[in-house]
Amino acid sequence: MKAGKSIAWIVFVLLVILPVSASLVYAFLYSVGLTGLLSDGYTIAYWQQLRTNSPFFFSLLYSMIIAVISIGLAVCIALWLTLRYGTTLQRRNISFILLLPLGIPAVVAALMTYQLLSPSGWLSRLTYAVGLTAGPDAFPALINDRLAVGIIITHIILAVPYFTALFRNIYRQEQGDMLLLTARNLGAENGQASRTIVIPLLLRSAFPSILMFLLFVMGSYEIPLLLGVSDPRMLSPLIADKMFRFDLLDKPLAYAMLVSYVLLVLLLNMLLLRKNARHA
Amino acid sequence: MKYFSILFIALLFSSCHRKGDQATVPGSWDEVVAAGTGSTVRMMMWQGDPFINTYMQQYVKPKLKELYGIELEISSGQGNMIVSLLLSELEAGKKQSSIDMMWINGETFYQLRQIDALYGPFSGILPNERYIDWDNPYIATDFQQPINGMECPWGNVQLSIIYDSLRTPEPPRTMTELLTYVQAHPGSFTIPNEFTGMTLLKSWLIAIAGGDSVLAGPFDEQKYQHYSAQLWEYIRALQPYMWKEGKTFPDGPATMHRMLANGEIDFSMSNNDGEVDNKVLQGILPETARSYVFTSGTIRNSHYLGLTQRSSNLPGAMMVINFLISPEAQFEKMQPAVWGDGTVLRTDELPDNWPQQFREIPGRKYAPDRASISRYALMELSPEYMIRLFDDFRNIIIEGR
Numbered sequence: 001m002k003a004g005k006s007i008a009w010i011v012f013v014l015l016v017i018l019p020v021s022a023s024l025v026y027a028f029l030y031s032v033g034l035t036g037l038l039s040d041g042y043t044i045a046y047w048q049q050l051r052t053n054s055p056f057f058f059s060l061l062y063s064m065i066i067a068v069i070s071i072g073l074a075v076c077i078a079l080w081l082t083l084r085y086g087t088t089l090q091r092r093n094i095s096f097i098l099l100l101p102l103g104i105p106a107v108v109a110a111l112m113t114y115q116l117l118s119p120s121g122w123l124s125r126l127t128y129a130v131g132l133t134a135g136p137d138a139f140p141a142l143i144n145d146r147l148a149v150g151i152i153i154t155h156i157i158l159a160v161p162y163f164t165a166l167f168r169n170i171y172r173q174e175q176g177d178m179l180l181l182t183a184r185n186l187g188a189e190n191g192q193a194s195r196t197i198v199i200p201l202l203l204r205s206a207f208p209s210i211l212m213f214l215l216f217v218m219g220s221y222e223i224p225l226l227l228g229v230s231d232p233r234m235l236s237p238l239i240a241d242k243m244f245r246f247d248l249l250d251k252p253l254a255y256a257m258l259v260s261y262v263l264l265v266l267l268l269n270m271l272l273l274r275k276n277a278r279h280a
Numbered sequence: 281m282k283y284f285s286i287l288f289i290a291l292l293f294s295s296c297h298r299k300g301d302q303a304t305v306p307g308s309w310d311e312v313v314a315a316g317t318g319s320t321v322r323m324m325m326w327q328g329d330p331f332i333n334t335y336m337q338q339y340v341k342p343k344l345k346e347l348y349g350i351e352l353e354i355s356s357g358q359g360n361m362i363v364s365l366l367l368s369e370l371e372a373g374k375k376q377s378s379i380d381m382m383w384i385n386g387e388t389f390y391q392l393r394q395i396d397a398l399y400g401p402f403s404g405i406l407p408n409e410r411y412i413d414w415d416n417p418y419i420a421t422d423f424q425q426p427i428n429g430m431e432c433p434w435g436n437v438q439l440s441i442i443y444d445s446l447r448t449p450e451p452p453r454t455m456t457e458l459l460t461y462v463q464a465h466p467g468s469f470t471i472p473n474e475f476t477g478m479t480l481l482k483s484w485l486i487a488i489a490g491g492d493s494v495l496a497g498p499f500d501e502q503k504y505q506h507y508s509a510q511l512w513e514y515i516r517a518l519q520p521y522m523w524k525e526g527k528t529f530p531d532g533p534a535t536m537h538r539m540l541a542n543g544e545i546d547f548s549m550s551n552n553d554g555e556v557d558n559k560v561l562q563g564i565l566p567e568t569a570r571s572y573v574f575t576s577g578t579i580r581n582s583h584y585l586g587l588t589q590r591s592s593n594l595p596g597a598m599m600v601i602n603f604l605i606s607p608e609a610q611f612e613k614m615q616p617a618v619w620g621d622g623t624v625l626r627t628d629e630l631p632d633n634w635p636q637q638f639r640e641i642p643g644r645k646y647a648p649d650r651a652s653i654s655r656y657a658l659m660e661l662s663p664e665y666m667i668r669l670f671d672d673f674r675n676i677i678i679e680g681r
Contacts, residue, residue: 037370120543231674231678244361247670
């Protein structure tokens with residue numbers, strides 16, 4: 001048993017810790033000019049540029065807001081579905097339908113949203129056909145808009161099935177039906193029992209997954225690339241732009257952004273998961 | 281834990297780069313042919329156009345196999361990906377590159393020269409090099425840089441504007457007319473925030489400066505500041521009337537072609553003046569689509585083929601490039617129904633009946649005749665202009681700083 005645990009630990013270090021740490025250290029060295037083909041030697045200029053003259057922090061905030069809104073709404077919808085249709089959702093064919101969108105690649109989901117919500121998309125054609133809009137120009141901007149409506153909707157479409165499946169499993173494992181019944185027998189009203197017992201239970205158990213999905217949305221690339229605007233940009237398109245565009249001398253700045261983002265995510269992760277573990 | 285630390289440090293420093301591993305190549309063309317025949321050549325190129333892909337897959341590959349027994353393996357990747365791949369290989373100290381040759385343009389050429397990733401000079405050894413129109417400055421110079429045999433011209437194109445003649449019978453032909461048009465038709469115009477868009481901005485910068493000779497030569501900060509200020513003033517005047525009120529910009533011509541076809545905008549653009557024929561034949565644009573150039577001029581440039589310095593099969597890659605610049609391959613490529621790409625050869629001085637064959641290539645149906653737009657051709661500027669325009673377009677126009 002002890003040997004098995006050691007092997008698992010070694011595999012984890014070799015496959016996860018080592019490559020991630022090596023990449024992070026390499027990115028840091030690149031950002032301070034200690035490596036890189038075009039480097040002129042040690043410099044903190046790129047970190048100063050990151051702090052004073054780059055859209056990094058604004059993009060970080062923008063990404064966070066989009067992630068919080070997307071995941072917040074997705075969690076609310078998934079909770080409502082679980083509580084409203086808990087028993088129905090446990091049927092095998094419903095389960096299958098529920099899990100189906102999980103296999104949709106982000107780029108396909110983004111293109112589907114584009115087809116649906118762009119000025120020349122299905123919804124616009126429908127509103128035109130019924131006389132609600134006068135043409136593509138009159139359709140409200142839901143794609144490539146600064147409020148990121150298209151990005152948020154796409155993330156919600158991808159996240160709702162996942163959270164519904166997750167909540168349904170937790171609900172079943174924790175015997176949600178029994179808890180609700182007991183609460184009602186003790187005099188609680190329907191809404192009160194859900195609000196004070198089942199929802200906190202589901203959220204607490206699912207907290208690590210919610211946090212992970214939040215970070216996943218913050219770092220998403222294809223969806224904001226296809227559905228976002230040129231300004232403000234979410235973090236991944238911003239970093240990729242600096243990394244791969246015309247100016248090779250921007251590469252160290254891209255690495256400085258990358259290191260800052262990874263460290264921030266790790267810190268956030270550690271703080272929130274530790275806090276959650278204490279309360280669990 | 282100690283061993284992990286040692287392994288970690290070893291891994292980290294194994295990535296340090298080493299320079300100077302230059303590939304070797306036989307001295308004469310006969311030796312090149314002897315070494316390259318029957319080999320496999322790995323080429324990286326942009327594969328975003330079905331016509332270009334068909335030309336490579338169904339014409340070039342079988343021909344190379346038939347003539348020289350060469351197996352051409354094509355992988356997908358354009359400018360920034362090629363630079364990124366070769367930069368990573370150099371930084372990792374990889375002795376042999378994973379690609380032998382690639383399709384590049386001036387911007388990529390500049391970056392690859394910066395990191396010393398190109399093999400050369402090599403074009404002088406190619407037998408078909410003697411047919412190239414070296415007297416043509418649009419071919420012999422790439423972004424104001426003499427190519428010095430470090431890349432081989434493959435095709436020649438000019439930026440053109442694409443529109444639907446049914447919706448816009450009289451498209452604006454000058455910058456002033458464009459401003460008037462866009463003010464009268466809000467949302468009908470935009471600029472792609474990438475290479476093609478920056479090429480349009482360069483064309484306008486040259487027009488504002490009064491001709492390409494004013495900005496010729498190395499990057500000039502003073503001139504850039506002076507003329508770009510007028511360019512931004514012009515774009516700011518356009519901005520409120522642009523697509524999405526100029527708050528966001530499409531990612532490239534492919535998106536713009538789709539928006540033009542959907543009626544979202546009135547103008548798309550392409551660096552290839554033959555693109556409109558190509559896209560009509562593909563069914564992406566309607567048969568009423570046409571293209572033109574501004575009378576103030578648009579940039580004409582060439583695209584090239586380069587060899588990686590650490591290629592493991594330079595002879596084979598040279599044979600592929602020699603075939604691609606042969607009269608036969610250039611003739612095929614120039615057909616509007618195949619690719620419609622301009623040739624880099626002096627067609628009137630080719631042997632046999634090639635001059636006549638080139639003259640008899642069916643004319644383009646939707647794009648203007650090449651000769652008629654040549655007089656509006658402008659030379660590419662030094663690469664730094666592009667880098668600065670791209671940065672300032674973001675800072676001044678997109679972010680409004």
